[in-house]
Amino acid sequence: AQKVTQAQTEISVVEKEDVTLDCVYETRDTTYYLFWYKQPPSGELVFLIRRNSFDEQNEISGRYSWNFQKSTSSFNFTITASQVVDSAVYFCALSEAHFGNEKLTFGTGTRLTIIP
């Protein structure tokens, strides 16, 4: 069974500070995908990134960066120079890649508040 753990329930930082959101996952599959989504107060889920299990390269997209480490089963997300618009709930999710069992399993989410 797959599982995603986001130990940080809530984080508050002052604007312009960097913040890292942790994600630890469990899966028996060797092929899987990891995701991060942002959920603003309006409720819709905003896709941020997908990473497959064979690609451990870190990724940077503007102020966002992701660190994937298979050795520790972690896929952490860092926001650099945070802004108030970054305030939202962030979910890490996992899907296994084999046909017929591609459902997404979500972590419990981290509520991020950026203080102006």
Add this chain to the structure above:
Amino acid sequence: GAVVSQHPSWVICKSGTSVKIECRSLDFQATTMFWYRQFPKQSLMLMATSNEGSKATYEQGVEKDKFLINHASLTLSTLTVTSAHPEDSSFYICSARGSLGEANYGYTFGSGTRLTVV
């Protein structure tokens, strides 16, 4: 990019009535649809998975007779909450999956429906 339209965005209904929520994939064929429920300040919990033309597969603990899912076409899936009660009040969100290569790598979410049962 891939878009899923979910309606209504919010609904208030009386206890004992039924409510139907629709999800439409606008520019791709949704071979699989996932329905999630999210209680306030909690995570998204998968309720069921449906493939076009077949019966939905429900997760453990989800009452299939209460949450009716229909996925009769490749662009439309519906979730009907039958005989709704206040404890069914929640945020329901669908996710459509077609073939790989679409935006969001195959998982496109609707904007969600906030159901309040009074």
